[in-house]
Amino acid sequence: MKFIEFAETCEKLEGITSNLEMTRIVSQLLQDTDELEIVTHFIMGRIFPAWSAEELGMGPSLLYDAIAMATGADKGRIKEVVRQRGDVGLACEELCSRRVQRPLFSGELTVEQVYRNFESIAQAGGKGSQKRKFRMLADLFGSAKPKEARYIARLVLEELRIGVGEGTVRDAIARAFDVSADLVERGYMLTNDLGLVAATAKEGAEGLEQLGIEPGKPIKMMLAQVAESMEGAIEEMEKAAIEWKYDGARMQIHKMDGEVQLYSRKLENVTKSLPDIVNLIKKDVTFKRAILDGEVIAIGEDGKPRPFQDILRRFRRKYDVEQMVKEIPFHLSLFDVLYDGQSLIDFPLSERRKILEKSLRAKHSSKIIVAPQIVTSDLTVADGIYQEALSAGHEGVMIKNPKSAYTPGKRGKNWLKIKPVMETLDLAVIGAEWGEGRRANLIGSYLLACRDVATGELLGIGRVGTGITDEQLAELTELFKALIVSEIGKEIDLKPEIVFEIAYEEIQKSPNYESGFALRFPRLISVRSDKSVGEADSMQRVRELYEKQKGRGTTREVREAP
Ligand code: AMP
Numbered sequence: 001m002k003f004i005e006f007a008e009t010c011e012k013l014e015g016i017t018s019n020l021e022m023t024r025i026v027s028q029l030l031q032d033t034d035e036l037e038i039v040t041h042f043i044m045g046r047i048f049p050a051w052s053a054e055e056l057g058m059g060p061s062l063l064y065d066a067i068a069m070a071t072g073a074d075k076g077r078i079k080e081v082v083r084q085r086g087d088v089g090l091a092c093e094e095l096c097s098r099r100v101q102r103p104l105f106s107g108e109l110t111v112e113q114v115y116r117n118f119e120s121i122a123q124a125g126g127k128g129s130q131k132r133k134f135r136m137l138a139d140l141f142g143s144a145k146p147k148e149a150r151y152i153a154r155l156v157l158e159e160l161r162i163g164v165g166e167g168t169v170r171d172a173i174a175r176a177f178d179v180s181a182d183l184v185e186r187g188y189m190l191t192n193d194l195g196l197v198a199a200t201a202k203e204g205a206e207g208l209e210q211l212g213i214e215p216g217k218p219i220k221m222m223l224a225q226v227a228e229s230m231e232g233a234i235e236e237m238e239k240a241a242i243e244w245k246y247d248g249a250r251m252q253i254h255k256m257d258g259e260v261q262l263y264s265r266k267l268e269n270v271t272k273s274l275p276d277i278v279n280l281i282k283k284d285v286t287f288k289r290a291i292l293d294g295e296v297i298a299i300g301e302d303g304k305p306r307p308f309q310d311i312l313r314r315f316r317r318k319y320d321v322e323q324m325v326k327e328i329p330f331h332l333s334l335f336d337v338l339y340d341g342q343s344l345i346d347f348p349l350s351e352r353r354k355i356l357e358k359s360l361r362a363k364h365s366s367k368i369i370v371a372p373q374i375v376t377s378d379l380t381v382a383d384g385i386y387q388e389a390l391s392a393g394h395e396g397v398m399i400k401n402p403k404s405a406y407t408p409g410k411r412g413k414n415w416l417k418i419k420p421v422m423e424t425l426d427l428a429v430i431g432a433e434w435g436e437g438r439r440a441n442l443i444g445s446y447l448l449a450c451r452d453v454a455t456g457e458l459l460g461i462g463r464v465g466t467g468i469t470d471e472q473l474a475e476l477t478e479l480f481k482a483l484i485v486s487e488i489g490k491e492i493d494l495k496p497e498i499v500f501e502i503a504y505e506e507i508q509k510s511p512n513y514e515s516g517f518a519l520r521f522p523r524l525i526s527v528r529s530d531k532s533v534g535e536a537d538s539m540q541r542v543r544e545l546y547e548k549q550k551g552r553g554t555t556r557e558v559r560e561a562p
Helices: 003-014 020-034 036-043 058-070 075-085 088-097 111-123 129-143 146-156 166-177 181-191 194-202 205-210 232-235 275-284 310-315 321-327 349-357 379-391 470-481 539-550
Strands: 224-228 238-243 250-255 260-262 289-298 330-340 368-370 374-378 398-399 411-418 425-434 444-453 459-465 484-488 493-494 499-503 506-509 517-520 523-527
Touching: 003 020, 003 036, 003 111, 003 146, 020 036, 020 166, 036 111, 036 166, 036 194, 058 088, 058 129, 058 146, 058 523, 075 088, 088 146, 111 129, 166 194, 181 194, 181 205, 194 205, 232 238, 232 379, 232 398, 232 411, 238 289, 238 321, 238 349, 238 368, 238 379, 238 539, 250 275, 260 275, 275 321, 275 330, 275 368, 289 310, 310 321, 310 506, 330 349, 374 379, 379 398, 425 459, 425 539, 444 470, 444 499, 470 493, 470 523, 506 539, 517 539
Parallel strands: 224 411, 330 368, 459 517
Antiparallel strands: 238 374, 238 398, 250 260, 250 289, 289 330, 398 411, 425 444, 425 493, 425 499, 444 459, 484 493, 499 523, 506 517
């Protein structure tokens, strides 16, 4: 397929808001191409499949270098055009349309050529690789028509801004090749690769049914729903399997004979940062080939879990990794097994659990355990485990249905979580950001602030954007339009007049916001039209809640989750 056909389809999609129409156009695109895997990834703004460790390794700065080289514009000019157009893609298109040099080679670019060029950029490593990377990209821009340049630039930043998400592509694959959307979804959850799913779907439903899991390719993680109450959760399951909900980070472990790969909750490959966990798995897990699911925990000197940021520090560490292993030692609690030579995901949890218990060598170290689990229908026993988990500084409990299969990527009723409710915060809205794609005319997220009582200043503490429906977004956009002070690109500066009530999972220390704190998973509960900004919660209160949360579990009584 010619790349211009892809670019023109993207342009068409940019102007469309109807989901149905989008699905139709993407479906047509998939039918028209022979490079099905590449096009499927490209249309979602990805270059490589989500499970792959391959990445382009180019940020805006190298992208600007490449545009400069290809168009002759200097970096200052490029930044100015980006600011004016509010988007790198449009800026790149404009600059390419004014370039005087002739394209490097005359033929038309194909999707395959663009992908191969990206692949070479990703593979460039070692000394001088940055230069080679932007030169290769400059060559690509040199051969691209202005409209193609718009989407090449956006692909480099992996943000196409056309509003096509996974859901649209799933439905488009189903429509293009006349297979059920459920089968497509199942294939995606198992392989984490919609490109592969599209190529398989083209061959018919049978192939899709045979897609399975294998070590080396991460699988979407099964997720938990909030339980209405402990009582309700246990009643619904007859007997429930209860485990601590550890305060750590999710880890999917793939063992392939002598090799181990580790994936975070977002399925990022974090193997290189965690050599201690790799060694534990090599030493203590008996299975030759396996996929295991669990939680890594960093235990502090007081025996309680350390803050989540400490875990993230280890995940992100690329240098002096051994030093970090000593500074922040990890423990691993395993709670599931998905593969032991064959796929186990359709086995009931109780069976998987028996297999898991056999997975560790008898004399294993205390740094790796199978998470203790009690199967009960007795509420007092369950409450006892909940109290125990909180006293140990963990988050609460997980209540699992022993009869349930492992459903990748699903947040269903078979895994329920119970944890104490956090008090909400009332925060001033001081800024915002325009949305993307079909939400481009709506404000998509809001910058929140607490008050410094001493100075009266409003100090940033985080952004909220998720959990707001399109309808609410439209209402809020109307409300805030009158308060816009200035705009740079997508960023909006707002006159602080409105207070949001915000729920969150945790308050964290953070250098990213002026308050020194950030909120984990903030959710909009309500617009506090009864409150003025002067009554927004103070930084002092945020600090109090942060301190209280550190000592969590020592005094708290069992409360029902919302
Ligand atoms: P949440 O992130 O609040 O949706 O809760 C689900 C997360 O709890 C999982 O992704 C795991 O990281 C974590 N977790 C801690 N302990 C367990 C456990 N015993 N079983 C399953 N998930 C657990």
